[in-house]
Amino acid sequence: MTKYINMFLSGAPGILSQIREQLNASDWKGLKTSSHSLKTQLKYMGVSSAVDLAFTIEQQCGDLKDLDQLPALVGQLEEKTNLAIAELKEELTKL
Amino acid sequence: MSEFRKKIFIVDDDPVLAEMLKDHLTKMTNYEVSVYENGEECLEHINEKPGIIFLDFYLNSIKKDAMDGLEVLQEIKKVDPEADVVILSGQDKIEVAVKTMQYGAFDYIVKGESAFYRAEKVVFNIYRFKKMQGNASMYKNLSIWLAIGFGVLAILVLWLQLSGKISDMPGWS
Numbered sequence: 001m002t003k004y005i006n007m008f009l010s011g012a013p014g015i016l017s018q019i020r021e022q023l024n025a026s027d028w029k030g031l032k033t034s035s036h037s038l039k040t041q042l043k044y045m046g047v048s049s050a051v052d053l054a055f056t057i058e059q060q061c062g063d064l065k066d067l068d069q070l071p072a073l074v075g076q077l078e079e080k081t082n083l084a085i086a087e088l089k090e091e092l093t094k095l
Numbered sequence: 096m097s098e099f100r101k102k103i104f105i106v107d108d109d110p111v112l113a114e115m116l117k118d119h120l121t122k123m124t125n126y127e128v129s130v131y132e133n134g135e136e137c138l139e140h141i142n143e144k145p146g147i148i149f150l151d152f153y154l155n156s157i158k159k160d161a162m163d164g165l166e167v168l169q170e171i172k173k174v175d176p177e178a179d180v181v182i183l184s185g186q187d188k189i190e191v192a193v194k195t196m197q198y199g200a201f202d203y204i205v206k207g208e209s210a211f212y213r214a215e216k217v218v219f220n221i222y223r224f225k226k227m228q229g230n231a232s233m234y235k236n237l238s239i240w241l242a243i244g245f246g247v248l249a250i251l252v253l254w255l256q257l258s259g260k261i262s263d264m265p266g267w268s
Contacts, residue, residue: 004115040111
């Protein structure tokens with residue numbers, strides 16, 4: 001499990017920055033793909049609240065629907081993912 | 096009869112999932128498992144003759160200009176039609192699954208809690224299917240050789256009879 005957590009910790013921050021850049025650039029296709037990618041990783045790490053957010057972002061980008069809500073959703077996704085990252089880092093010290 | 100292929104390729108740009116699936120399949124099967132981050136890398140190693148390829152539907156979340164799963168699937172089927180391709184996807188949509196099957200995928204697995212178990216089952220199903228194919232091919236070859244053998248024997252007996260060499264043997268008239 002330690003191996004998988006380490007892989008998530010090294011990969012997730014990069015995807016989060018990518019998501020922020022894509023939001024700023026209104027790159028909806030890229031944002032859809034990145035949130036899909038992060039969603040899968042969050043799912044295997046058991047971060048279900050962030051999984052739902054990533055799924056909503058992916059859907060809205062795919063359907064080009066409610067795009068004005070995306071900045072708030074991405075903000076929440078960053079917050080929840082960063083919290084999960086901090087918790088997982090702490091978990092690693094106990095393993 | 097084609098040779099039994101002992102390699103599995105996992106092609107996914109999600110490193111955590113790819114590593115988890117690799118560990119699971121290495122533990123549960125006797126196949127040698129390799130991981131590739133994108134379709135281009137997989138195609139570079141296709142001459143290693145993998146028996147089964149687990150291929151992600153989306154392959155361009157990291158490398159933006161990477162080929163997508165369907166493009167890679169078509170390319171694999173072009174260069175190595177015998178490799179069985181299993182599509183991995185986060186999308187639980189029947190139309191996506193049907194589309195991948197139309198392009199020649201063997202099966203479609205939705206990423207989720209039961210994905211690893213499903214992947215393991217697919218590996219065993221493919222193994223059984225290949226074994227049955229091998230047996231059918233072996234029985235077909237055997238029956239051809241038996242038919243040829245009996246034919247040669249019948250001609251030989253007929254020739255011996257006609258030449259009178261076995262006419263004195265008991266049971267022969």
